[in-house]
Amino acid sequence: MSSSEPVIDVRGLGKRYDIYENPRDRLKQLIVPKLASLIGRSHSTPVYHREFWALQDISFQVRPGETLGIIGRNGGGKSTLLQILAGTLAPSLGDVTVKGRVAALLELGSGFNPDFTGRENVLLNARILGLSREQIEASYDEIVAFADIGDFIDQPVKTYSSGMFVRLAFAVQAHINASIVIIDEALAVGDVFFRQKCYARLEEIRASGAAVLLVSHAMTDIEQFCDRAILLDHGKMNFIGDATEAAKRYYQLHQTGQSFSTVPVNNNSEDIAHNAADTGDGNWSASVTLPSAHNVTQVGNGWAECLGFSVYDDCGVPCRHFSQGQTAVFVSEFRVLKDIGMATCGVVLHNERGIIVHGKSSIEHGVGTNDRIKAGTIVRCKQTISLKLQLGEYTFEIGLGAIEPDIFNRMSALTHEAIDAAVTHLCVLPKAGSLSIGWASDRSGSALSHHGIADLPGSIEFSFPKFR
Numbered sequence: 001m002s003s004s005e006p007v008i009d010v011r012g013l014g015k016r017y018d019i020y021e022n023p024r025d026r027l028k029q030l031i032v033p034k035l036a037s038l039i040g041r042s043h044s045t046p047v048y049h050r051e052f053w054a055l056q057d058i059s060f061q062v063r064p065g066e067t068l069g070i071i072g073r074n075g076g077g078k079s080t081l082l083q084i085l086a087g088t089l090a091p092s093l094g095d096v097t098v099k100g101r102v103a104a105l106l107e108l109g110s111g112f113n114p115d116f117t118g119r120e121n122v123l124l125n126a127r128i129l130g131l132s133r134e135q136i137e138a139s140y141d142e143i144v145a146f147a148d149i150g151d152f153i154d155q156p157v158k159t160y161s162s163g164m165f166v167r168l169a170f171a172v173q174a175h176i177n178a179s180i181v182i183i184d185e186a187l188a189v190g191d192v193f194f195r196q197k198c199y200a201r202l203e204e205i206r207a208s209g210a211a212v213l214l215v216s217h218a219m220t221d222i223e224q225f226c227d228r229a230i231l232l233d234h235g236k237m238n239f240i241g242d243a244t245e246a247a248k249r250y251y252q253l254h255q256t257g258q259s260f261s262t263v264p265v266n267n268n269s270e271d272i273a274h275n276a277a278d279t280g281d282g283n284w285s286a287s288v289t290l291p292s293a294h295n296v297t298q299v300g301n302g303w304a305e306c307l308g309f310s311v312y313d314d315c316g317v318p319c320r321h322f323s324q325g326q327t328a329v330f331v332s333e334f335r336v337l338k339d340i341g342m343a344t345c346g347v348v349l350h351n352e353r354g355i356i357v358h359g360k361s362s363i364e365h366g367v368g369t370n371d372r373i374k375a376g377t378i379v380r381c382k383q384t385i386s387l388k389l390q391l392g393e394y395t396f397e398i399g400l401g402a403i404e405p406d407i408f409n410r411m412s413a414l415t416h417e418a419i420d421a422a423v424t425h426l427c428v429l430p431k432a433g434s435l436s437i438g439w440a441s442d443r444s445g446s447a448l449s450h451h452g453i454a455d456l457p458g459s460i461e462f463s464f465p466k467f468r
């Protein structure tokens with residue numbers, strides 16, 4: 001990070017939208033104040049809208065060569081902030097100073113004319129973005145090579161696939177020698193090879209001294225690519241600082257975004273004895289109320305409901321952002337609504353492509369609840385998973401099932417299919433939540449524990465049988 005003068009300086013920024021309940025109110029707001037001032041009553045003009053502050057009291061600076069991430073939940077104000085920095089939206093309050101040429105990768109290709117060829121659009125676009133004829137000539141071949149769309153460069157862009165369109169638009173923006181590059185999830189498009197090329201190009205741009213602002217919901221991108229990050233929450237700056245810390249807080253915000261259950265936990269009945277492993281420690285204690293699951297979709301046969309769940313790190317702190325290899329602790333709580341056999345529970349992890357990378361139930365762990373379970377029992381499950389997985393975002397599914405005790409006790413004599421068929425799925429939360437896995441900063445040796453989706457148990461040995 002450079003210590004030179006900031007290229008972006010934002011002080012006390014606020015953006016207000018006037019919200020009208022219907023189009024008639026908008027019209028009234030246009031006309032009535034004018035009429036009122038004509039008859040000298042402007043002091044009592046009625047207001048037909050309510051104010052909504054999309055951004056409030058935002059202040060930060062970005063210096064050359066710095067990459068700043070902007071993160072936050074949907075509606076947090078990220079796009080509004082980027083649009084103001086890109087100059088396409090005016091602030092309502094505060095001062096915004098942006099020095100130098102801005103490449104805004106916001107709506108890629110929005111400046112393209114569909115009837116012009118790719119070549120014509122590159123020339124036109126580069127001109128609009130402020131490049132001189134000589135500069136365009138000098139970078140034209142590089143832009144076309146970067147886009148890598150072959151002979152399509154001489155076809156009208158209306159014949160392009162959406163991927164080609166984005167490639168060409170990104171190529172132009174990435175070669176205009178901007179001093180500030182603003183990216184709003186633009187890198188989420190295109191195939192993975194093109195995305196890799198984009199990231200490599202962004203590294204070059206950053207190394208050349210440009211400031212990069214990146215909005216992303218992918219915390220691994222923020223952590224790997226950004227020095228610092230701003231966490232926006234309901235239009236306010238919740239945090240600004242180290243990108244890894246910002247990513248952690250983003251997940252904590254998600255977690256605390258769940259409302260806390262008001263359902264009393266049945267912790268004095270005999271049924272709670274099924275919680276044989278209730279050690280009373282931290283999150284696992286039956287007296288701790290878990291964040292409510294009532295807003296999360298639950299599917300099942302109606303014999304159980306999920307009351308709450310949470311994910312913790314191995315110190316018992318609520319967590320959705322883990323380091324590779326760290327242990328995640330999933331705690332969930334269900335109310336059983338009908339007499340059932342033994343309870344079974346489990347967690348399934350899916351990667352960004354929806355592929356199951358790990359799923360394991362209490363049956364696969366060989367753990368049972370000893371007895372049949374009566375209607376009204378509260379069942380609390382705790383499962384630990386060592387996250388020896390590829391870096392990235394994952395969703396998790398949690399569920400409760402039931403199996404007859406005699407089948408559970410005869411498991412070793414049964415096939416996997418027979419056991420599977422004997423499990424009744426009572427309540428499943430297919431999209432219970434998400435978590436991310438980032439670099440393990442304290443690893444000795446390689447920064448990555450392995451390549452590919454999973455770190456499978458294994459070992460390596462050397463031997464030197466002969467000296468040739």
Ligand SMILES: Nc1ncnc2c1ncn2[C@@H]1O[C@H](COP(=O)(O)OP(=O)(O)OP(=O)(O)O)[C@@H](O)[C@H]1O
Nearest residue numbers: 017018052054072073074075076077078079080081
């Ligand atoms: N033109 C508008 N009029 C009224 N409200 C608006 C307007 N544009 C945005 N908003 C509101 O401002 C808030 C911030 O929106 P913004 O698009 O900046 O959020 P965001 O963090 O980019 O969200 P997402 O992650 O979903 O893209 C939202 O509540 C949105 O509904």
